[in-house]
Amino acid sequence: MFVQLLVITFLVAAGTSTVAAMLFSRPVNKILGRLVSEQLAPIWRRYILFAIYVVGISGGVRVWDVERYVTPDKEGKLLTLNSDRWVIEIYKTIMGSLESVAWMLLIFFLFALLAYVVVRGFEMKHAGDEKGKKDQTPA
Numbered sequence: 001m002f003v004q005l006l007v008i009t010f011l012v013a014a015g016t017s018t019v020a021a022m023l024f025s026r027p028v029n030k031i032l033g034r035l036v037s038e039q040l041a042p043i044w045r046r047y048i049l050f051a052i053y054v055v056g057i058s059g060g061v062r063v064w065d066v067e068r069y070v071t072p073d074k075e076g077k078l079l080t081l082n083s084d085r086w087v088i089e090i091y092k093t094i095m096g097s098l099e100s101v102a103w104m105l106l107i108f109f110l111f112a113l114l115a116y117v118v119v120r121g122f123e124m125k126h127a128g129d130e131k132g133k134k135d136q137t138p139a
Contacts, residue, residue, distance in 0.1 A: 020098065
């Protein structure tokens, strides 16, 4: 029963991560397209999607929690895996996966916002320098 729980939580976490990756694929593409070159954007996008899977699966499959079903408690009893516990474990898997992906994407978007501000500042400075050069040229 333990192996089944481990496999099913892995599949649920992978499915949840897939849905999250599909939902955020377009925003990540647009952000990376704006911040990095056309050659680097697909590579970074692939890495971000890989990170979504890794973080989502590791956050959803909580081996230390699932371990309770194979490790006896202080009284020597094993926790039984009944239908109610299955529902709870699946719910915890979905929520843990979503929570982990949400934190990862929050950090990504915060760094992307910071990078956007820096890039935009350089663009504005460069545009100001170009305008200043045009104003100084004699007609």
